[in-house]
Amino acid sequence: MPIIKLNAIDSTNNYLRKLINEADVADYTVVMTNEQTQGRGQMGTVWSSENGKNLMFSVFKDLNKYDVEFPFYISMAFSLAILKTFKTLNIPDLHIKWPNDILSADKKICGILIENVIKNKLNSTIIGVGINVNQTDFKNLPKASSLKKITGVHYNLDEILQLVINYTKEYSSLLQQGKYELVKNEYETNLFRKNKPSTFKDAEGALFSGFIKGVTKYGKLQVILEDEIVKKFDLKEITLLY
Template sequence: MRIIKLDAIDSTNSFLKEMICTETVTDYTIVVAEYQTNGRGQMGTNWDSEKGKNLMFSLFKDLSIHVVEFPFYISMAISLAILKTLKALNIPDLHIKWPNDILSADKKICGILIENVIKNKLNSTIIGIGINVNQTEFNNLPKASSLKNITGVHYNLDEILQNIIKYTKAYSECLQQGEYEAVKNEYEANLFRKNKPSTFKNTEGELFSGFIKGVTKYGKLMVTLEDEVVKKFDLKEVTLMY
């Protein structure tokens, strides 16, 4: 395992992608940044962070030997690895907000951006992770919080990183052993607002009600609507209002 520590970088995911083009990158190569000038989240959103206070890193996972038929299992596995790490720190009321935000109560404390590298098949993946750890102020981000805000404890970033790597390897082993159903069941058991009446917004801006039932192996969200019909939504098709 190789860990590269940087003072500042535009994006650790971008740094790793450039590395892949110029050299052989080994499994579990990790790039950690004290500060990101252009950290990216899902669907082009930015990830703002105070220097040195949060854990921001990208992990390279080689998939050239192990075939992953359904890439969303990677997202489920890494979400569970982070969830298990945070549970070990006694962070309360943890859930996964589909597809892979980590919440404590209804506050976002972690975001994940997965970028797959395909060469005829899914060859590798770059997993970008940002966890709000010791930052305490989030201007104009009412739904954001941090581990320190929640517990009052100041955390060691390196210890959290090592535990995430440990659990990531464990869940990766589960996938390699074909334990897909177990990973999916655990992911669904931790889904935010599962089986609770929830409000959603579609691409036209219209609001509707439903109950989250789970996810498909392709990563679509399954929602039971008022007429008892289960509809499947892709990431860009629906937003959970909370």
């Protein structure tokens, strides 16, 4: 597993994307950095981190030999790999907040940004990860936490990275074996606020109530509304308030 370590970079996803445009890149190549000046999250949100305290990296996954009909399964598999890493580290009360934030209780400890590379078909994917590890001060971020803040333990970043890659290979293998429902069922089992009364905000800012039922194979969130109708929402259409 090739690992490229950088002191600082605008974005590990950007660095890896440029790399694959210029040369052949080995499967599971990792780019990690101590400081990321333009870290991004879902829908263009900014992800900032104290220098050297957290795990910021991107993984290249070659999909050239595989027919990926539903790319959201990659997101589910990688979310589960991170979740299993945290379970191995005995982080309590873990859930996946749709589509792929990892929470301990109701605090975000990891964000994932997946960018697919398409050349006639889905050719590869770049998985960007930000894990709050040893940072304990999160000014103006009341919903953020870290592994150290939760457990009091100071963690080795390289050891956590190795766990993530090992479990990523494990879940990738399940997809390659065609065990899609197994991955989807495990993902839905760990969904934050599944089957609990929840409040949502739509794209126009209107609030409504419902119960999270699960996800579709296309990655849409299935919500049971008050009239028992199941409605499917895309990422830009709904926000879970918690």
